[in-house]
Amino acid sequence: MIHQNVLETIGNTPLVKLNKVIKSVPGTVVVKMETTNPGHSIKDRMALQMVLDAEEAGHLKPGGTIIECTSGNTGMGLALAATVKGYKCIFTTSDKQSPEKFDILRAMGAEVIVCPTNVAADDPRSYYSVAEKLAKETPNSYWFNQYDNLSNRKAHYLTTGPEIWEQTEGKITHFLAGVGTGGTISGTGRYLKEQNPDIKVWGIDTYGSALKKYHETGVMDESEIYSYITEGIGEDIIPLNIDFDIIDYMEKVTDKDGAVMCRRLAREEGLMFGYSAGSAVAGLLQLKDQLDEDSLVVIAIHDHGTRYVGKIYNDEWMKKNNFL
Ligand SMILES: Cc1ncc(COP(=O)(O)O)c(C=O)c1O
Structure with a gap:
């Protein structure tokens, strides 16, 4: 096959x-x-499901930019989908993650912004807040928010x-x-x-x-x-x-x-x-x-x-x- x-x-x-x-x-x-999995993690499954559901809902449009806060694996899955489907990716991540993870995301063509780990989630410097702000400022972009985006658990229910x-x-x-x-x-x-x-x-x-x-x-x-x-x-x-x-x-x-x-x-x-x-x-x-x-x-x-x-x-x- x-x-x-x-x-x-x-x-x-x-x-x-x-x-x-x-x-x-x-x-x-x-x-x-x-x-x-091709991205070497389970997160390929939910990344693809989030992209498919965002396309169907009209959140993600041709030539659009995918924004996500990710420790690396979700970013890899999103980068795979983005490459095949023609989207750009900007990822925020936290500085405690292995540097290999940032390099891998950059190798896949994504822009990676490293944020401090030791700040509260609602601090403007946290990787959640920076992703939210980027989504507001970047035209034709969509912040997936894997924490609250229920396409995430749906992927595992379905597969x-x-x-x-x-x-x-x-x-x-x-x-x-x-x-x-x-x-x-x-x-x-x-x-x-x-x-x-x-x-x-x-x-x-x-x-x-x-x-x-x-x-x-x-x-x-x-x-x-x-x-x-x-x-x-x-x-x-x-x-x-x-x-x-x-x-x-x-x-x-x-x-x-x-x-x-x-x-x-x-x-x-x-x-x-x-x-x-x-x-x-x-x-x-x-x-x-x-x-x-x-x-x-x-x-x-x-x-x-x-x-x-x-x-x-x-x-x-x-x-x-x-x-x-
Ligand atoms: C290495 C690793 N382990 C465990 C998890 C937890 O999986 P889930 O987010 O589905 O609870 C993740 C998710 O980011 C991960 O990247």
């Missing part, structure tokens, strides 16, 4: 069983390897959920995913629970994020928020894409445990994944007592390890952070 363009290669990613790193976990644990259901022949018992915008867990989790309400949906959060506390209490507790090293998961805002009713439980994982697990996945399983994948697998180990021999856990893997070669796969960086 010949694909007409790169966008047609998004999705239909493989499930791969983990073996060594989950030896102490009862049941079967598999990863949904979203690294095989990721059905793929997992079919690939496991309906035998999945637990779905586990890192939570950032919440698109992955909410869309996939909703589809899976509609097929079988007994499926448990577990979200992985980080220390320094307000999400777990909000899930458990409904309180947005500012004291939960501080800067952390893990990339891609945890939030200092409550995105509209998170459907908290779909999530059964949220578990926090430390920066160190996520990083160390990434290196184990590479060396023990031959799977070189991004930071949040290590957090997700480490989080599963923390929850293993809730599983039994019949459990079939599917873990969403958000991105590829190549984006972190200067960080978690670099010994000096690991030592500097006291992770080794």
Whole structure:
């Protein structure tokens, strides 16, 4: 089969069983390897859906400019779609992200504006505020806002959920995913629970994020928020894409445990994944007592390890952070 363009290669990613790193976990644990998407991350799915829906709604017009605040992966997906469909891209990102991510976006022809991480979301310097301002100032542009744009979770309801259901022949018992915008867990989790309400949906959060506390209490507790090293998961805002009713439980994982697990996945399983994948697998180990021999856990893997070669796969960086 010949694909007409790169966008047609998004999705239909493989499930791969983990073996060594989950030896102490009862049941079967598999990863949904979203690294095989053309942009090497799960975010290709929602980026394409946001573009299709924005075109249909008339927000995105020929020759228009896509504006987005992105830690890198959504930007990559949007850049793929923009290249094929003829749009320009301007991305705002935060300075804590791996520099590789900025270089990749620039390589795809996008303009990248790096904003400070350690400011509140409503600060005019934050990457959310700068994107909003740019959208107002740039003619024929549209700010996608992946946090509140529900095309995000729709992509996973339409594609990721059905793929997992079919690939496991309906035998999945637990779905586990890192939570950032919440698109992955909410869309996939909703589809899976509609097929079988007994499926448990577990979200992985980080220390320094307000999400777990909000899930458990409904309180947005500012004291939960501080800067952390893990990339891609945890939030200092409550995105509209998170459907908290779909999530059964949220578990926090430390920066160190996520990083160390990434290196184990590479060396023990031959799977070189991004930071949040290590957090997700480490989080599963923390929850293993809730599983039994019949459990079939599917873990969403958000991105590829190549984006972190200067960080978690670099010994000096690991030592500097006291992770080794
Ligand atoms: C590396 C990585 N992990 C996890 C996530 C969280 O996924 P979601 O935004 O669908 O909750 C993201 C999203 O930006 C990501 O880039």
